[in-house]
Amino acid sequence: MHTKRHWKPFTATCLGLSLMTLGFSLNPGLAGAQSKTFTVPANKGYVLPFTAGRHQGVSVPVGYPETIRPVSKWTDKTKSVVWYLYQEPGDYNFSFDGQVDKGIDLPFELSISDADPAGQFNEQHQRITFKGSGSRDTFTVGSIAIADTGYYRYELKPKADPKNAITLHSLFFTAENGKGEVHQTDYQSSPSVHLSFSSTAPTTKSYDWIYGEILVPKGGDPLATYYESLGFYRGYMGIQTNSDQERRVLFSVWDSKDAEKDKSIQQSDLVTLVAKGPGTVTNNFGGEGTGGQCYNPNANWETGKPVHFLMNVLPDSNGSVVISAWYQIDTKPWVYVASWRAPKEKRYFDGYYSFIENYGYTNGWMRRMAYYYNAWGKQSGGGDWVSFNRVRFSHTDGKPGQRVDYEQGVSPAYPDRFYMASGGYTPTKLTANEIPLGKQIPIKDLTSFKKQVQDALKEEVKRQ
Known part of the structure; x- marks a missing residue:
């Protein structure tokens, strides 16, 4: 009003x-x-x-x-x-x-x-x-x-x-x-907004595969935006607007301890690269915990076209998990990003979360926006795919007099999609937190993806 x-x-x-x-x-x-x-x-x-x-x-x-x-x-x-x-x-x-x-x-x-x-x-x-x-x-x-x-x-x-x-x-x-x-607002960035996905369907809440899609509409892609798709207990995956020419897909996994703050950290606490795709760049990161990061600088995702994300977690007998990630832009072939070994971990995914983040301050008045939808998890142990049709909202600000310019919920334009927006200095908008359960399983045959994980493990053994 x-x-x-x-x-x-x-x-x-x-x-x-x-x-x-x-x-x-x-x-x-x-x-x-x-x-x-x-x-x-x-x-x-x-x-x-x-x-x-x-x-x-x-x-x-x-x-x-x-x-x-x-x-x-x-x-x-x-x-x-x-x-x-x-x-x-x-x-x-x-x-x-x-x-x-x-x-x-x-x-x-x-x-x-x-x-x-x-x-x-x-x-x-x-x-x-x-x-x-x-x-x-x-x-x-x-x-x-x-x-x-x-x-x-x-x-x-x-x-x-x-x-x-x-x-x-x-x-x-x-x-x-x-x-x-x-x-005035304390910072010139814009609020980070989050959706945590779950399901109204019966589920074990234990998934070895998770899947989701993002579509950034035209005009919703200011520079220095990170649209996270699959966030989980040890890391996250999503897309970034890095420059007018570069649009990355990013995949990061945290160490067991923060190497910048915890003096007790050992080599056994650090994530290690198992294998990576031919176009993937890898490095270490810090400032928000430490860990291994990788990205494809030539992903070149586009506004108006969906980006599909797939992730697998494979617990190993040595008390670690191997986490692998892929993406697909529109109808192009799937691209393997990398596999990371996360030590001192045994968990499967229990769902995931998504967010929009402005990691640059100088254009913080601009409105960032994306649709998040077709979210699924495949129950571990050979179980069925489960549709994630419910979300929980959260954000980093919302204090009176500060940044309250964010939107979250079911899209007014697409009743089968959630959406998030941040920035623009407009009034807060929150809509419904639930959509109908999905009916179309996103990937019926995971054989080729499983093979890539096994090939990555073989490559790791050869290096050792």
Whole structure:
């Protein structure tokens, strides 16, 4: 549900800043004894238009969670800085804390809009000029009336060469009579959202094969996104948007202990590579536990086409398990990724989980989205395939005033698919957590996959 939000019309000429009459006004009464001021670090914004790489034309240093480092090195007049702020109803005085080189006047356009594309607020624009004194100043903009709680988008865009002459430290919002709240998000990434799969059908919850599909729709694939498909007790598998040219399939398995934190770790705790496919790159990873990682840099999955995932776990007599993974893009042949040996482990899969994660901060306002569906597990010991038709939701944020822009549940467009979305600074949406049980077994004959596992074990023996 969306209600109209309003900015209080105003005009003014203020300290360090000249304003034209386009919808802003200065209200000195807002800064009364009962007022409260909210400080938004200027580096809690984004650079738009987004370009990959470090050289953005303006520096907005990443800071988590409350680090204040200034926006600076503004040399590109085509680049804006955009803040998405969560605000509650109230009247606010709005100002910038910054510095402009002495004797330089810098014209900008300030645009304020509803962050939700479905919102009814009409975008407003204001031409402003920062006048440089060479000292750190408070540049008072004017008053803003917020009628409804939600995300608001503030864009500051140069109208001439910024000349690397401006530094912005903070945005100030002073609420009249203490009514209102303003929150920047602690991090500029987007929420990680998860689905944990299970079944309404009778099952042992012990599976030696698991299967799932992902379809990323067009426009749902910003850079630095990981769409995990099969997550389990020792690792995970999924797809990534690594660059405009590279779309990886990734498969990782954790060690028995964290090599970066646990000093008691032994060589026997580390995962080892059993075998890998011809296009697979392998390495070690850390930062979230340690383990073995592999990926196919030339997978080249595409939006609008499904990616199929298959994984097998084979317990061995020496107290370890061998975990193998494959993928298929649309109707192309299946691709073998690798097999890893996970030590000190005896378990079969008991189901799996999926997620969407933004592992890059600089494009965290973009919306990531994918369908997750046709989920199955084959019961160990030669049992039947079981359809996973129920999910449990979870996420990494959702705190008031923070990142609540995520969606999870049964797709409104496809009643036989779950979906997840993250980012966009839109309202939270949660739908149903159950779909009908699947009827079509995904893979009827596993013979060729079983043979690849056995061939991998033979290759491991030869190396020893």
